[in-house]
Amino acid sequence: MEKSVFKTVAVVGASGAVGRIILELLEEREFPAETFRFLSSARSAGTDLVFKNQDYVFEELTKDSFKGVDLVIASTPDDTAAEFLPYAVEAGAKVIDESGYWRMHEEVALVVPEINPEAALNAKGIIASPNCSxxxxxxxxxxxxxxxxxxxxxxxxxxxxxxxxxxxxxxxxxxxxxxxxxxxxxxxxxxxxxxxxxxxxxxxxxxxxxxxxxxxxxxxxxxxxxxxxxxxxxxxxxxxxxxxxxxxxxxxxxxxxxxxxxxxxxxxxxxxxxxxxxxxxxxxxxxxxxxxxxxxxxxxxxxxxxxxxxxxxxxxxxLRKGAATNAVQIAELLNKHYK
Ligand SMILES: NC(=O)c1ccc[n+]([C@@H]2O[C@H](COP(=O)([O-])OP(=O)(O)OC[C@H]3O[C@@H](n4cnc5c(N)ncnc54)[C@H](OP(=O)(O)O)[C@@H]3O)[C@@H](O)[C@H]2O)c1
CATH class of the missing domain: 3.30.360.10 (Dihydrodipicolinate Reductase; domain 2)
Incomplete structure (x- = not known):
């Protein structure tokens, strides 16, 4: 398996339509990390899931969820991304966001890896994945x-x-x-x-x-x-x-x-x-x-x-190139670059 610069990866909104495919892709593409965490709202928190043949439980997202997390891949509604992702940046994590909230913010990179990978590599804070259409x-x-x-x-x-x-x-x-x-x-x-x-x-x-x-x-x-x-x-x-x-x-x-x-x-x-x-x-x-x-x-x-x-x-x-695949490709790009 490829070496990872990201020891702990948190998938936020992992129980959703896009989040489920992100999990599939991280598994399929053998994204390297030592620890994975899966976050959701209180609705799914406590529910079991299996990832890479191991049992996990969805954890409820809070502002303290990002301590020790190196990479966040988030796919939640806009208001959740607006409220919580700044805490992830503050905690020092690289953040890839699927929501529509951050995309047009001037300081945020909006990235399709085949087109503008340099924007992801130069990003200081959140890296957004575009709308599917x-x-x-x-x-x-x-x-x-x-x-x-x-x-x-x-x-x-x-x-x-x-x-x-x-x-x-x-x-x-x-x-x-x-x-x-x-x-x-x-x-x-x-x-x-x-x-x-x-x-x-x-x-x-x-x-x-x-x-x-x-x-x-x-x-x-x-x-x-x-x-x-x-x-x-x-x-x-x-x-x-x-x-x-x-x-x-x-x-x-x-x-x-x-x-x-x-x-x-x-x-x-x-x-x-x-x-x-x-x-x-x-x-x-x-x-x-x-x-x-x-x-x-x-x-x-x-x-x-x-x-x-x-x-x-x-x-x-x-759900794939329009969302999850694009986000995982950005994560792979960052991993390769910072290695
Ligand atoms: N669907 C697409 O084709 C697509 C494409 C590109 C971008 N996007 C964007 O990706 C995001 C997710 O879309 P989706 O289609 O996956 O939606 P979804 O199926 O409704 O999933 C939403 C996810 O967000 C979680 N969530 C909701 N409120 C939360 C909160 N307060 N705290 C923590 N987690 C919370 C949900 O957890 P629970 O299970 O606990 O409710 C669930 O995991 C949206 O911003 C959407 O616009 C979607």
């Missing part, structure tokens, strides 16, 4: 941006219910069963029915008729690519798919990029896989992307409405 789009944009700067993006998302956490998935399952049986269902997270529906609102109303999820795609993409001038217009839609977000993306570049050039650039870029043959019905779908760390692109074609336009379809597992 941002991560897959920005990763797919990067190889094209490297050929010719992207001036404008129009994106529509088709987002899975697992993006709303474990309770989002439960809402999908139970409401679908209820609908099929002609029964009423009392939604726990969704404010509109998700079963057999499409909801064109994810998050709160933010500005000029856009939602918080849509503005995350705008602002986080600009921060990660270090280009405040990219014009981005996002429409984010929740659909009744269990897991994996899909995105229809149209970009306008400074000089034209042909579909062949794009296909080659996507295929050569780490973390991206091309599935693209319309004739034989080969393209990425949530159904065939679940459980994988890749960002899949397909339906690559010229935008017939603009000479410098290119359109493609992009699918990725929001």
């Amino acid at each position: 941002t991560t897959q789009m920005v990763l797919a944009m990067k190889p094209l941006y490297d050929i010719s700067p992207i001036r404008r993006v129009i994106v529509s998302t088709y987002q899975a219910t697992s993006g709303a956490g474990l309770v989002g998935t439960e809402d999908l399952i139970h409401s679908s069963q209820a609908r099929l049986q002609g029964e009423e269902y009392d939604y726990k997270v969704f404010k509109q029915p998700i079963a057999f529906n499409a909801i064109p609102q994810i998050g709160s109303h933010k500005q000029d008729g856009y939602t918080s999820e849509e503005m995350k795609m705008v602002n986080e993409t600009r921060k990660i690519l270090g280009d405040p001038n990219i014009m981005i217009n996002a429409t984010c839609v929740r659909i009744p798919v269990w897991n994996c977000h899909s995105e229809s993306i149209t970009i306008e570049t400074e000089t034209p990029i042909s579909p062949e050039q794009a296909r080659e650039a996507f295929a050569a870029f780490p973390g991206i896989e091309v599935i693209d043959d319309l004739e034989t019905g080969q393209y990425p779908m949530p159904y065939n992307s679940d459980g994988s760390d890749e960002v899949y692109v397909g339906r690559i074609r010229k935008d017939i409405s603009h000479p410098n336009g290119l359109t493609f379809w992009c699918v990725s597992d929001n």
Whole structure:
């Protein structure tokens, strides 16, 4: 096993949808550490779990939880991250956060390791992982941006219910069963029915008729690519798919990029896989992307409405590359760097 600079690793929100995958990845990828601790709210505290064939118990997160902890990987609601992560930084831990709270803070690094690893290495405090819908789009944009700067993006998302956490998935399952049986269902997270529906609102109303999820795609993409001038217009839609977000993306570049050039650039870029043959019905779908760390692109074609336009379809597992995988990759990057 690789040597670790992090003796004690704490996973905060380990009982959640993202946290469970973080545990799986730390185990699968043999992340080196002497001690692991798993933290949750009082709800799950005291519950048993098995990690690397050993028994553990979820501990309740408090402001004193971080004493002796070297690395924190956190995936909790925003308000928990806002309240508790400063204590982790104060205790001297490296902190990787999945929540939306810290991402746009000026002193916080917002990192996709394939794009801006240096931001993680230079970070003084919290390192944030982007929103799931941002991560897959920005990763797919990067190889094209490297050929010719992207001036404008129009994106529509088709987002899975697992993006709303474990309770989002439960809402999908139970409401679908209820609908099929002609029964009423009392939604726990969704404010509109998700079963057999499409909801064109994810998050709160933010500005000029856009939602918080849509503005995350705008602002986080600009921060990660270090280009405040990219014009981005996002429409984010929740659909009744269990897991994996899909995105229809149209970009306008400074000089034209042909579909062949794009296909080659996507295929050569780490973390991206091309599935693209319309004739034989080969393209990425949530159904065939679940459980994988890749960002899949397909339906690559010229935008017939603009000479410098290119359109493609992009699918990725929001719980993996959209969240847990990205965070664990950041942890691996730090471990390698500080070794
Ligand atoms: N789901 C995605 O696709 C995705 C993608 C990117 C980013 N994110 C972000 O990642 C974070 C976690 O999302 P999720 O989908 O994993 O949500 P989730 O399934 O609802 O899990 C939330 C986790 O946070 C813990 N938690 C809640 N309140 C807490 C508190 N006061 N103190 C300590 N722990 C607390 C929960 O513990 P209990 O079990 O005790 O309740 C649980 O472990 C969110 O900020 C989300 O926006 C999610």
